[in-house]
Amino acid sequence: SQTIHQWPATLVQPVGSPLSLECxxxxxSNPNLYWYRQAAGRGLxxxxxxxxxxxxxxxxxxxxxxSRPQDRQFxxxxxxxxxxxxxxxxxxxxxxSNTYNxxxxxxxxxxxxx
Amino acid sequence: xxxxTQTQPGMFVQEKEAVTLDCTYDTSDQSYGLFWxxxxxxxxxxxxxxxxxYDEQNATEGRYSLNFQKAxxxxxxxxxxxxxxxxxxxxxxxxxxxxxxxxxxxKGTKLSVKP
Numbered sequence: 001s002q003t004i005h006q007w008p009a010t011l012v013q014p015v016g017s018p019l020s021l022e023c024x025x026x027x028x029s030n031p032n033l034y035w036y037r038q039a040a041g042r043g044l045x046x047x048x049x050x051x052x053x054x055x056x057x058x059x060x061x062x063x064x065x066x067s068r069p070q071d072r073q074f075x076x077x078x079x080x081x082x083x084x085x086x087x088x089x090x091x092x093x094x095x096x097s098n099t100y101n102x103x104x105x106x107x108x109x110x111x112x113x114x
Numbered sequence: 115x116x117x118x119t120q121t122q123p124g125m126f127v128q129e130k131e132a133v134t135l136d137c138t139y140d141t142s143d144q145s146y147g148l149f150w151x152x153x154x155x156x157x158x159x160x161x162x163x164x165x166x167x168y169d170e171q172n173a174t175e176g177r178y179s180l181n182f183q184k185a186x187x188x189x190x191x192x193x194x195x196x197x198x199x200x201x202x203x204x205x206x207x208x209x210x211x212x213x214x215x216x217x218x219x220x221k222g223t224k225l226s227v228k229p
Contacts, residue, residue, distance in 0.1 A: 032215060043205065043221040044159075059216070088157055097215025100147050100166050105159035 002027035006091050006106040013113055019064075019078040021109050023091030026072065031093040033074040034103060035066055038088040050074060051097065086113045116141050116213050118206050118220035125225050127196045134181070135191040135223045137206030143167075146210035148189040149217065150180065153203040162204075165189055193225075201227045 003026045013019060025031055032051050036044040046059045048066035056066050063082060067075045074091055088110050092103040117140040127133035139148065150162045163175045165182045173180040181190040193200055203224050207217040 034216070044217075044219045046216050049216055090157075090159060092159075092217075094215070100164070101209075102147075102149055102161050102164055103217055104161060105151075108157045108159075110157065 004093055004104060004106040006109050008109060010110045013081050015083055015113055016080050019081050021076040021089055023074040023106055024072055025093045030071060032097055034092040035076050036090045081113045083113050086111055116208060116210060116218045118208055118218050120206055120220035120223050122223045125223055127227055129198060129227055129229050130195055132194045133196055135204050137189045137220060139187050139208050141210045143210035143212055146208055149207045150191045151205045196227045198227050201225060
């Protein structure tokens with residue numbers, strides 16, 4: 001069966017510090033991968049998605065970036081965090097971009113920027 | 115543009131009763147999928163149920179059913195026999211070809227089940 005991991009689970013970082021969040025998927029090959037952010041009490045905002053190694057599409061211009069160095073690894077990064085980067089970050093995967101396939105989510109990373 | 119609307123920020127339901135969570139959507143595509151996710155306080159998004167735009171029957175999954183009214187562009191979630199563990203945020207989402215396979219989420223409904 002497929003599983004998706006995210007770490008760290010929680011993170012407290014000062015403004016201006018770098019960020020690296022990691023997501024890995026097991027049990028499937030060539031998945032579509034997604035990064036979402038959820039601000040407190042809000043819905044999910046898609047940040048990045050990837051359909052293959054090295055292929056990243058950005059949905060929202062910001063100081064975050066994403067990379068996919070391996071087939072089942074997706075990394076969210078920032079060189080300098082802002083206060084507004086605080087939130088709950090969720091990684092997700094799907095079999096493909098077909099409208100009929102659901103996305104499965106990881107446990108999330110709660111980021112607080114002070 | 116694609117859009118999901120959930121008009122109920124919060125809902126209360128008595129334990130063992132049924133509850134309906136509303137969701138309307140907007141898309142110009144004929145082919146699309148509608149999804150419901152549950153988010154408990156732990157934060158994880160749990161997939162509940164799916165409805166395809168060409169499915170003629172309403173989807174059901176255990177105590178969850180989706181009341182799909184295509185002409186009205188609504189996809190309401192019905193939870194039967196509510197349990198205390200159903201207390202959570204519920205999100206309606208959609209994928210269509212215009213969204214390139216990405217999920218468009220509504221703002222969610224917070225369901226509280228009373229004992």
